[in-house]
Amino acid sequence: MVTLADVARAAGVSASTVSYVLSGKRSISEITQERVQRAIADLGYTPHAGARALASNHANVLALMVPLRSDMYVPVIMEIVTAVITAAREFDQDVLMLTGNEGGDGLRRIARSGRADALILMDIELDDPRIPVLREVTTPAVLIGLPSDSTGLTCIDLDFAATGAACADHLADLGHRDVALIGESQEVYRRHTGFAERTLAGFQERAAARGLRSIHRPCEGTFESAAGTLTRILGERPSTTGFVVQNEAAIPPLMSLLRQLGRLVPEENSVLAICPDQVALQTSPQLTSVSIPAEEMGRGAVRLAMAQLAGQQTVGSTLLPPKLAIRHSTAAR
Amino acid sequence: MVTLADVARAAGVSASTVSYVLSGKRSISEITQERVQRAIADLGYTPHAGARALASNHANVLALMVPLRSDMYVPVIMEIVTAVITAAREFDQDVLMLTGNEGGDGLRRIARSGRADALILMDIELDDPRIPVLREVTTPAVLIGLPSDSTGLTCIDLDFAATGAACADHLADLGHRDVALIGESQEVYRRHTGFAERTLAGFQERAAARGLRSIHRPCEGTFESAAGTLTRILGERPSTTGFVVQNEAAIPPLMSLLRQLGRLVPEENSVLAICPDQVALQTSPQLTSVSIPAEEMGRGAVRLAMAQLAGQQTVGSTLLPPKLAIRHSTAAR
DNA sequence: CCAAATCTTCGAAGCGCTTCGACAGCGGAT
DNA sequence: ATCCGCTGTCGAAGCGCTTCGAAGATTTGG
Numbered sequence: 001m002v003t004l005a006d007v008a009r010a011a012g013v014s015a016s017t018v019s020y021v022l023s024g025k026r027s028i029s030e031i032t033q034e035r036v037q038r039a040i041a042d043l044g045y046t047p048h049a050g051a052r053a054l055a056s057n058h059a060n061v062l063a064l065m066v067p068l069r070s071d072m073y074v075p076v077i078m079e080i081v082t083a084v085i086t087a088a089r090e091f092d093q094d095v096l097m098l099t100g101n102e103g104g105d106g107l108r109r110i111a112r113s114g115r116a117d118a119l120i121l122m123d124i125e126l127d128d129p130r131i132p133v134l135r136e137v138t139t140p141a142v143l144i145g146l147p148s149d150s151t152g153l154t155c156i157d158l159d160f161a162a163t164g165a166a167c168a169d170h171l172a173d174l175g176h177r178d179v180a181l182i183g184e185s186q187e188v189y190r191r192h193t194g195f196a197e198r199t200l201a202g203f204q205e206r207a208a209a210r211g212l213r214s215i216h217r218p219c220e221g222t223f224e225s226a227a228g229t230l231t232r233i234l235g236e237r238p239s240t241t242g243f244v245v246q247n248e249a250a251i252p253p254l255m256s257l258l259r260q261l262g263r264l265v266p267e268e269n270s271v272l273a274i275c276p277d278q279v280a281l282q283t284s285p286q287l288t289s290v291s292i293p294a295e296e297m298g299r300g301a302v303r304l305a306m307a308q309l310a311g312q313q314t315v316g317s318t319l320l321p322p323k324l325a326i327r328h329s330t331a332a333r
Numbered sequence: 334m335v336t337l338a339d340v341a342r343a344a345g346v347s348a349s350t351v352s353y354v355l356s357g358k359r360s361i362s363e364i365t366q367e368r369v370q371r372a373i374a375d376l377g378y379t380p381h382a383g384a385r386a387l388a389s390n391h392a393n394v395l396a397l398m399v400p401l402r403s404d405m406y407v408p409v410i411m412e413i414v415t416a417v418i419t420a421a422r423e424f425d426q427d428v429l430m431l432t433g434n435e436g437g438d439g440l441r442r443i444a445r446s447g448r449a450d451a452l453i454l455m456d457i458e459l460d461d462p463r464i465p466v467l468r469e470v471t472t473p474a475v476l477i478g479l480p481s482d483s484t485g486l487t488c489i490d491l492d493f494a495a496t497g498a499a500c501a502d503h504l505a506d507l508g509h510r511d512v513a514l515i516g517e518s519q520e521v522y523r524r525h526t527g528f529a530e531r532t533l534a535g536f537q538e539r540a541a542a543r544g545l546r547s548i549h550r551p552c553e554g555t556f557e558s559a560a561g562t563l564t565r566i567l568g569e570r571p572s573t574t575g576f577v578v579q580n581e582a583a584i585p586p587l588m589s590l591l592r593q594l595g596r597l598v599p600e601e602n603s604v605l606a607i608c609p610d611q612v613a614l615q616t617s618p619q620l621t622s623v624s625i626p627a628e629e630m631g632r633g634a635v636r637l638a639m640a641q642l643a644g645q646q647t648v649g650s651t652l653l654p655p656k657l658a659i660r661h662s663t664a665a666r
Numbered sequence: 667c668c669a670a671a672t673c674t675t676c677g678a679a680g681c682g683c684t685t686c687g688a689c690a691g692c693g694g695a696t
Numbered sequence: 697a698t699c700c701g702c703t704g705t706c707g708a709a710g711c712g713c714t715t716c717g718a719a720g721a722t723t724t725g726g
Contacts (some may be wrong), residue, residue, distance in 0.1 A: 002445075003682055014706045020685060026685095050386025054711045059383060061429075068415055074408045082401055085432050094448065096394075097430045099418050112379035114712095115427065155578035172441075175713060223617040252585040282582075284556040302688035328388075336712055347676050352714060359715095362674060384712035388683050447682095672723070677716105684711085692702080 001071050002045045011039035022047065024290040044185045053114060062096050062305055063116035065107070065130075067123035073248040076276055077122065080144065083298025084120060091306050093117075104133035111137040112238025118305040120144065124155075126192040140308035142301045150317055154308065156300045159319035160195045161292050164202030166322050167244045169271050170288070172210035174270060174332045176242035179217045180233045181209060182254065183246050185225075188199060189218060197275065215240065230257050241333060247299050248275040251283060266331035277325065285328035293320050335378045346371035355380065386447060394427050395638055396449035398440070398463075400456035401432040406581040409609055409627050410455065413477065416631025417453060424639050426450075437466035444470040451638040453477065457488075459525040473641035475634045479527045483650055487641065489633045492652035493528045496623045497535030500605050501579045501656050503621070505543035507603055507665045509575035512540060513566050514549045515587065516579050518558075522551060532579060532607065548573065554582025563590050574666060576601050581608040584616060599664035610658070617663035626653050 008015045013032060020026040021036040028036075039045075039053070053059040064084050066077060085095045093189040096116050098106050100123055107130055110116050116138070119132060124145030134141045135152065143155040171179050181203050183189070184196045200216055207214035215237055229250075233240055245251055251273055253264065263269045265285065273280055273289040280289035297320065304314045336603060341348045343429055346365060353359040354369040361369075372378075386392040388474040396437065397417050399410060418428045429449050431439050433456055440463055443449050450473070457478030467474045468485065476488040497514070506513050514536050516522070517529045533549055540547035548570055550560040562583075578584055584606055596602045597617065606613055613622035630653065637647045 001682095004684095005682075015683080015687075016707075020705090023684080025704090026670050027703065032704080044445070046442055048387070049446040049448040050383045050392060051711090052684080054381070055683040055685080055715085057684090057711075064430075068419075074411050078411055079409050080401075081430070085430055086401075089435070092353050094443075095430050097397075097414070097418055097428050099415055102422070108377055110427075112377070113382040114334075115382040117691090133717060159473025208472075222615045250519075253617075282555040283584075288657050316552055334712095338712075348713080349677075349715075352676060353675090359675090360673070365674080381712050384681090385714080387683085388713040388715080390681075390714095493719090550726080644709095667726100669726090670724080672720100672721100674721075676719080678718105679709080679714105679716085681714085682711105684709105686709085687707095689704105691704090694700090694702100696697100696699080 001311075002043045004045075005267075007036065007045050010043060011035045018058045028331055036241045036300060042279050046289050057114070058117045058309075059114055060092060061096050061116040062088050062118050062302065063098055063110045064120045065098040065100055065102070065109075065122060065275070068101045069080070072123055074277070075278070076248075078293050079276065079294035080298040083295045084302055087299040087302035091302065093302075093306075104130045108137060112140040112253055115257045117309055118142070120301045120305060124194060126194050126197065127214050134203070135243060140305055142304045142308070142314075144297050144301050146198070146317060148192075148194070152315055154304050154316065155312045156297055156304060156318040157195065157320070158293060160198040161202030162319070163274060163322040164199040164204070164244075165206035166290060166324050167274070168203050168206035168212060168214070169212060170250060170272060170324060170326075170330065171211055171242035171244070171270060172207070174330060176212065176270060176333060178213045178237055178240040179215075179242035179244065180240050180251060181214065181244045181246065182226075182233075183216060185220045186218045187310070195245065203244065212242075213237070213242055217248050219245075220252045221247055223253040226250045226253035227257055230254060234261075242330075243269065243271045244274070245271065246274045246300065248273070250286070251275065251279065253321045255283060266329050268333070270330035270333070272330055283329075288325065288330040290322045293323075296320055334381075335376045337378075337380070339376055340369065340372045340378050340630070343376060344368045347601040369573065378580070387408075390447070391450045391642075392447055393425060394429050394449040395451050395453060395635065396429045396431055396440075396443045397420050397453045398431040398433055398435070398455060402417050405456055406608070406625075408556060408611070409581075409625050412609065412627035413455060414448050414633040416628045417635055420632040420635035424635065426635075426639075437463045440466050441470060444455075444472040449462045450642055451475070453634045453638060457527060459527050459530065471640055475637045475641075475647075477630050477634050479650060481525075485648055487637050487647045487649065489630055489637060489651040490653070491626060492654055493531040494535035495575075495606060495652070496655040497532040498539035499540035499623060499657050500607070501543060501545060501547070503605060503659075503663065504542070504575035504577070504603060507544055507575070507663060509545065509603060509666060511570055511573040512548070512575035512577065513545045513570075513573050514547065514577045514579065515559075515562055515566075515583060516551045518547055518553045518580065519551045526538070529579065533643045536577065545572070545582065552578075552580050552583045554580055559583045559586035559589055563587060567594075576602065576604045576661075578604065579607045581606070584608065584612065584620070588616060599662050601666070603663035603666070605663055613658070613660060616662075619664040621658065623655045623657050626656075629653055 008018045119141040121142045126148040187195045217229045247282050273287045277291045280287040307314050340350045421428050452474040455477045459481040521529045550562045606620045610624045613620040640647050
């Protein structure tokens, strides 16, 4: 293994000089810098992460806790994960992955061990059991999602209430009178996952305000569940012509069911999805959708975490505005 | 922050004694152990990871490099990732995530910095540019996937050649004479990703051996591509009645296309998928499939990595045998 | 009852790095 | 010529832990 001392010897300077060349925390003459850089390159030196963490008291690692059992749509999770890793590397940080089932204990362990300098949590429940731990440790933390009580916490999320409202508005604008929200699975509501409830509230309020009759049903991702949900909605209110789908996995079955029922999309019925663009684009017809800005959320979370590490004040909720992309699954009636 | 020294003071012993209680590397009297454990619990002590890494020369971290751009089906990746993390925790290891686009440099950086004790790589290409780096560093490494030259490397993967063969066998057993393999996207073959090529070879060989006429076409995950691929196959050889689908994303469009064409599944045509059980189960009808043992691969990779760290010899390829689950999308004709 | 063997525990060194205080050398102002 | 304030560099301390050798304490066998 090549150490700082080896580099110092090769460059004919002291160890501290090499350290300062690396960190730039003191001015070092041009000529010395070059000699040191040469030695580093020649020897193939990489600083020892543990030694660094010990001496400097920060690990250059961000911990990211991802949901294990997935109510959330997996591709979205993965997109956030890669965004976080990519953004972290730009700040010269690595990313440690934890699974949600490590819970608060896992966070405490990481925070106390100094393995990571900051925590990023996904899949936040309204009354998330990990939040008390966040308040107990002093490690910077960012939530991707919104708990019910976010005082003192730094959060980032899509503005799901505005998303629900935007969907209601779009359908109202197109002249639909009876609309339905085909939501996430029962399980998601039972766990009080914030995004689903906020979407629902935003949708219902705006629908009411625009004089629409709205209906909401949870839906699993299976063909059977999608069929059952649609049947029940149409049985209860056959005049329903506007559909908002939140559970991405239900989109393909739903589209083929509507086709089977002879309800043409978009000529007779409009379908609006809340999903990543990729999903909306590979469905036929391409779906009008509000996209889930996974990339932005991931990057934003890292940015907020780094700001906290830099001592900045970041407490509060960053709500990303929904962007409605009009494609070929919605039309005026 | 609570340190070893604090614990030692509280327990009235020396620091080294506390260390030995924690590691169990020397015998410590029952009574002292208890006193130390009490102090640890009282103070809420967690060892500092960096200090540990520095002194002991291992980080208790496994690095996992996941593909960034996804030719592989995302849910499978995620399942492997969670399996790796979960298994790693059972060995008291944490997992550092790297993205594939960090490439060999990323691996070198991690290996040299001592940030991780072992490397686990996913999405292996036949002639993967990261492999020379693996041979250069001395850090233990495990590949999930098979490169063309695996001498000196430790690999684990589903036996895709046997998988392709099993699919051909199943269709032959059912009496199909003309069969098609609807493969991964062009891009996957262009990059010489091992699993796709091995599946194809296994399928073609066995099909030939069983006297079947076989055809192979790559396929993207979009509706359009699935439609185009199917049209071309049926145009070229309308007598085709047995289909093997490797690209999971193509399954839903393919099933609805066959339905539209009036080709009943399984009465007239058989469809066999290579996909996670979850996907096979939520399609209608449920698909006969060879499952991708993501969990086993992830756990296995960790087991192999830990074995290497323990100084055991693990070089060689672990090929997991395919398991064909017969469901409702294949039938005798 | 003593020496040898064994069990417990301790002190000190050192892992590779950062960082603080100090100091030499320098030019400019006096 | 003298003092001052720079700039550039160095040495040493110390981060929290593991581990080695050794020293007391205790037990065992003769």
